[in-house]
Amino acid sequence: xxxxxxxxxxxxxxxxxxxxxxCTYTATGYPSLFWYVQYPGxxxxxxxxxxxxxxxxxxxxxxxxxRKETTSFHxxxxxxxxxxxxxxxxxxxxxxxTLGRLYFGRGTQLTVWP
Amino acid sequence: DVxxxxxxxxxxxxxxxxxxxxCVQDMDHENMFWYRQDPGLGLRLIxxxxxxxxxxxxxxPEGYSVxxxxxxxxxxxxxxxxxxxxSMYLCASSSHGTGVYEQYFGxxxxxxxx
Numbered sequence: 001x002x003x004x005x006x007x008x009x010x011x012x013x014x015x016x017x018x019x020x021x022x023c024t025y026t027a028t029g030y031p032s033l034f035w036y037v038q039y040p041g042x043x044x045x046x047x048x049x050x051x052x053x054x055x056x057x058x059x060x061x062x063x064x065x066x067r068k069e070t071t072s073f074h075x076x077x078x079x080x081x082x083x084x085x086x087x088x089x090x091x092x093x094x095x096x097x098t099l100g101r102l103y104f105g106r107g108t109q110l111t112v113w114p
Numbered sequence: 115d116v117x118x119x120x121x122x123x124x125x126x127x128x129x130x131x132x133x134x135x136x137c138v139q140d141m142d143h144e145n146m147f148w149y150r151q152d153p154g155l156g157l158r159l160i161x162x163x164x165x166x167x168x169x170x171x172x173x174x175p176e177g178y179s180v181x182x183x184x185x186x187x188x189x190x191x192x193x194x195x196x197x198x199x200x201s202m203y204l205c206a207s208s209s210h211g212t213g214v215y216e217q218y219f220g221x222x223x224x225x226x227x228x
Contacts, residue, residue: 032214043118043204043219044157051214089157093215099164100145100208100215106156 002027006090006105013080013112021075021108023064023090031092033057033066033073034102038087047075047088051095080112117141118220120205126226133192135223137205144210146188147217148172148180151202163188164210195227 007022025031032051036044048057053068062077073090090105121136137146147162149172159172161180169180177199181189188207192199202224206217 032216034216036219043221044206044217045219046216049214049216095214099162099170100210100217101147101159101162102208102215102217104157106154 002092002094002103004090004092004103004105006108009109011108011110015082015112015114016079019077019080021088023073023075023105025071025073025092027092027094029094031094034091035064035075036089036091044089082112082114085110085112118205118207118218120220120223122223123221124224126228127195128228129196131195133195135190135203137188137220138186139207140186143207145208147206148190149204151204197227200227201225
């Protein structure tokens with residue numbers, strides 16, 4: 001079946017530190033992969049996506065590369081800011097399905113201290 | 115920009131009450147979803163719909179029902195609210211069109227059942 005496993009938090013970093021949040025997946029079809037971010041008190045926002053192997057998604061300094069050989073989609077940022085404090089969710093959609101369902105990881109809480 | 119709105123940000127109901135949560139999207143999306151979000155459990159899919167009057171059970175449909183009479187509107191119904199349904203409820207929508215199925219989320223409704 002389809003599933004996503006992401007590293008458990010919470011993750012606590014100082015401002016300007018390097019961030020990695022690991023995400024691995026299991027999929028029956030040909031998934032698209034996503035990272036969503038949830039700021040306190042808000043819904044989820046799409047942060048970046050990749051639709052095929054070796055694609056790199058990027059946005060707001062965050063990057064993630066779709067690695068089919070390791071079934072991974074790790075999120076990275078070179079220098080985090082206090083404003084990046086949020087919960088991050090990795091997700092996949094099975095493009096072979098017409099139902100449009102996403103499968104989410106459990107989320108990783110990131111706190112950045114000044 | 116896609117906009118998904120939810121009828122209330124905060125809601126307090128009594129045990130046994132019938133509760134309606136409304137979600138409206140303005141981008142003519144075919145797919146709509148209801149999730150609940152609880153600490154440590156991530157997002158769990160309750161129900162989704164891929165067309166008007168069509169619905170599919172998600173992972174935790176017990177105690178909930180849904181209604182989709184118009185394409186832009188998807189309602190979640192708690193027939194008899196219980197305290198274990200206290201949670202954050204998130205609505206989302208997506209399009210069939212690209213086959214990528216990225217979902218767009220509303221701001222959430224924090225429901226407290228007392």
